[in-house]
Amino acid sequence: MADDMLACSLEPRSEMLAEDQVLVAATRQDTEAAGRLYDKYYSEILGYIYHCTLNRTVTEDLTANVFLAAFAHLGRHRWTQIPFRAWLYRIATNEVRMHYRRQKYGMTAGRRARHGTSEDTAPSADTSPAATEEYRFVHQALLQLRLKYRTVIILRYFEDKTMAEISEITGRKEGTIKSQLHRGLAQLQEILMRWGVLPE
Amino acid sequence: MDSNIEKVERYLKGVHVPQHVSDPHRQQLRRRVLGRIEETQRASGHPRRWEVTAALAALICIAGAVGAFVVLKYYAVGQGPASANRFVSEDRERAHVLSTSDTNDVMGIGQAAGNLGDIDAARQKDGTELVQIIESEVNGRLANRMFIRKCTLSDGRMKTVGEGDPDSRVQSLLVTLPTAARREMSKLRQAGKGETLGTQERQMKGRLFLFRRERYTLHDGTTVILSVGEPKDMRQPRPGVPAGSYP
DSSP: OHHHHHHHHTSOHHHHSOHHHHHHHHHTTOHHHHHHHHHHHHHHHHHHHHHHHOOHHHHHHHHHHHHHHHHHTGGGOOTTTSOHHHHHHHHHHHHHHHHHHHHHTTOOSTTTOOSOOHHHHOOOTTSOHHHHHHHHHHHHHHTTSOHHHHHHHIIIIISOOOHHHHHHHHTOOHHHHHHHHHHHHHHHHHHHHHTTSSOO | OOGGGHHHHHHHHHOOOOOOOOHHHHHHHHHHHHHHHHHHHHHHHSOOHHHHHHHHHHHHHHHHHHOOOOOOOEEEEEEOGGGOEEEEETTSSOEEEEOHHHHHHSSOHHHHHHHHHHHHHHHHTTOEEEEEEEEEEETTEEEEEEEEEEEEOTTSOEEEEEEEOTTTTGGGGOOOOOHHHHHHHHHHHHTTOOEEEEEEEEEETTEEEEEEEEEEEOTTSOEEEEEEEEETTOSSOOOOSOOOOOO
8 A cells, every 4th residue: 555655645735636526625615716716717618509599599598507506516426527618518518409499489598588580690790701601500500400410510510629628518328429420421411402502 | 441431431531520618607607516515514514413423422432542633544546657546635734655565554545545544644743663764865866755654453453554754845956866777776786786785874853763775776877876874873774775666
């Protein structure tokens, strides 16, 4: 045992404990730690949900749901299975899924959510209208796909996630992700060709 | 990627992704999230009346017997090298690494975390005995110092635990050996290729320790000196750091 401890003693503590792990462990007693975790991931999760829904009001509502749920259930989080970042993405993906399910059955997500008005769907001022229009077109095409295909395409191409990261977020094997990505892209290509966006 | 989907792949890579930034929402949600956490903390800080009574009774008994001390909770935060389990205390001031055999030795990770709380309590009651000090120097600089203590858990079992030196702040001087170098070091130790540098007496923690020093030279010229100190007044000499794997 002493030898194990000696081996560990040569490893710096900063490497031994990843920042997220320490922050999560401290969050129950320390609101500052919770604040740091929130600041670290707010923009990333907001951006992901916005790319999934393209609706500002819905995005803000769902992002609030994600963080409130995550911090309320931190105890359920299992470190050895999934990193905190992937866990947040997983909650966000579920929130988006629930949003579309509610929409399908005519319910609303949160107090204010509704079908996008031009004000809701408009991005922040630093994005050009032409770029937004292009993404809106892609988003419309993505909405024609099954949610599982849509999710992997958004994570891969708009959130720049690796296959391994997508696998952690969705809880599926990398082989399954590759297959879903391929099928989703094939369907998306067909839709975009039909709409005349891509040449035959 | 399949040539069939090359077009759409190229197209998607060229799409400009719009961004949404909302500072008021960020601030508002931050306040909500932190407010909820504070509420939970306050609620857990105001237990029901029977809980207060029970806690007070327990405190009076314990305080009468051993004086007041703080028992910290520990949380498992993942695995380290050689599947060692890592734990961090709720105040983030303490971190422990327990090898797999240690955690298998007891009922599991939850029990191991509980044991760490026991060990803290024993330390605060001065119920531990410092039996060994291990220091490592890399190229003449102190890399780390470990205190090995023997303590009795609440169920009566004896446990040997190691902890980093909290006083000397050696972390600021930390010199890290890469994994490959640690493996090489392990092999050298197993082969007994250390050069004996003799012994050294030093006063540590109010007790005289006798340090046996060994120097190891790695293939790239890095020198590692291991010093294993034991109390001079200890009746039977301890075997020191066993030569085993050095992950």
